[in-house]
Amino acid sequence: MNEMSAGLRDLRIALVGNPNCGKTALFNTLTGSRQRVANYPGVTVERKEGSFVSPGGRRVRLLDLPGTYSLRARSPDEVVTRDVVLGQQAGVAPPDLLVCVADATNLRLGLRLILELKQAGRPLLVALNMFDIARHRGIEVDVERLSALLGLPVVTTVAVRRGGTEALLAAIDAQAPVGEGEAAWSAPDAAGLRALQREADRILAAVVRVPDRRDAVTRRLDAVLLHPVAGLVILLVVLFLMFQAVFAWAQPAMDLIDAGFQALGAMVGGLLPEEGPGGLLRSFLHDGLIAGVGSVLVFLPQILVLFLFILLLEDFGYMARAAFLMDRIMGGAGLHGRAFIPLLSSFACAIPGIMSTRVIDSRRDRLATILVAPLMTCSARIPVYTLIIGAFVPDRPVGEGAWSWVGLQGLVMFGLYAAGILSALGMSFVFKRLLWRGQPTEPFMLELPDYKLPRLRNLALGLWQRAKAFLRRAGTIILSIMVVIWFLSSVPRPPEGATQPAIEYSFAYSIGQAVEPLLRPIGFNWQIGVALIPGMAAREVAVASLGTVYAVQDAEEDTAQLGQALAGRWSLATALAFLAWYVFAPQCVATLSVIRRETGGQRWMWFSFGYMLALAYLAAFVTYQVARALGVG
């Protein structure tokens, strides 16, 4: 086998299937960590490609296509699936084999898709996934009969178990590469869909025996989790726990990273002289590079904890339930129920959030979601919140007894998140009224998958991808901005015998002074002004910039916590105004560019930048003036 196949080119395989059919778990099992996530040319649909070597020695390039119920593409995601399947996607060679993944516990919709794919005439292999769960539940599938009735090879897979893909791999080894060429296919009308589903139902009746019951675990869980009242309460508790965990669990790891960078800084600082030409280099490495990167990297644990929760809830099958529970509330704000998942992802980062709005078919509903997604508190704001809360909010329980487990700091954090959520709902309501004059929201229709135990491997892969993305950001955009900030705040150097702090001779000081009159009504000093400008490039940089600005200003305080430095210099009113600013702060450059790509123009990008800037200023102004009036200025 090996010799025979050695000379052949890579086999190109695409995975296609319904949402929730376990396609991605199968992809992860087959490719492991050998996967790349990029975009299809010209569109922002995520292209997940991986490679592996089959037992027969074939190199296989595997493409994980976005889940779909039909080739009748309605959203950008589904357009890509259709075009790849039909061999019409620019930049993607037609696959040699389509592996249609179908959930063995829920074959009905998958089977209709298979029949539709069959009409497209591409080489097709059916993988009955989650076969173990089906068997466990007493669902009997006559695989040979199914294969005969479909006229297609059918294998069973258990994506999450070692050895669960053997049959699939054997079938892949048997597959010869096919020629190029486009498939003929036209979108089925209602009668066509009906006919396909009837055929699927006929086949099902012949090959599947289902005991007359739903998954008992899902039924019992849903009785509680989808309860009209208890379900909503539980959803709130889950979200609240998530934010408490972000604070509590990440702390030890954060302390460790912090200590590591301080030790590194001290070591480098000790090697170089403080005065003379070496002083500039020392300042660059010590205050610019190490302090800057350290102050951003320290938030990696919190971001990972947050992503861990989101991935867990998604794999568990809870996300769709959350969308169900929130549909009316979202609908009241003029948002589509499906907007809940993009908005929840935006808690991690607005970029994946905005990109996942592609599950919303209607352009208007999608646009409304894109415009408000950056108002959800993204993880890049965590550093800012953490810093200010840590410095100004006492670390003590909210109350005695039953309330002693609720920390005041966590509660304030929760409040900031709540402010983001409420403003997102409020703004979408306003947009809906002003921009679209109350045109109706598209129907909410969503499959609620059975609950599944999240798999460690999938979680680990997901977390690793997120961590990589964050580190890449920290290593490129954020680092280069930090260098610019350091330059602005360290050059020109103070003259010999200067009496003022060094930063007061720098460019940063001039910039800060220039914008200070604009910021005075909202309680910001010139140091904040210096930090805000790079903060628009990437929010978390604001923390590092504050660190640079204050560290450079008082060299002897280098090792002191930035939080302590701020607590001594800012009034509570300023701190609160700063937090209020950051609830609405205009999004980072990366988010703006994603908005431009997703909305197909600059118009909506500038619109969202403008409205958020106005909101941020207004919120900070009101907060500062009210706080001063209450006597904490």
Added chain:
Amino acid sequence: MSFIADAVLTEPSAALDLGAAPRGFRGRIRGLRAFASGGLPAEELERRLLELGFVEGAEVELLHQGLFGRDPIAIRVDSATIALRRREAAAVLVEPI
């Protein structure tokens, strides 16, 4: 099988609509009577319902409903559970079992 759907279409009073069904309702789909909704033309709503398995003959059960206005609802359609709003569920005509 299609004569069942035709019969329902000409005589809508023969069946209930799923949008008005109470929690715990069990029935069989007799036909679809799609209408324009949420900016979608009737034909498109019909196709979306079909794609989610709402086809004549399928068994349905209303499993859950939301707090506000008993909306949205979760419908068991054979082996899948689909969430949708009562407004669109009204396009599905059912007879109780």
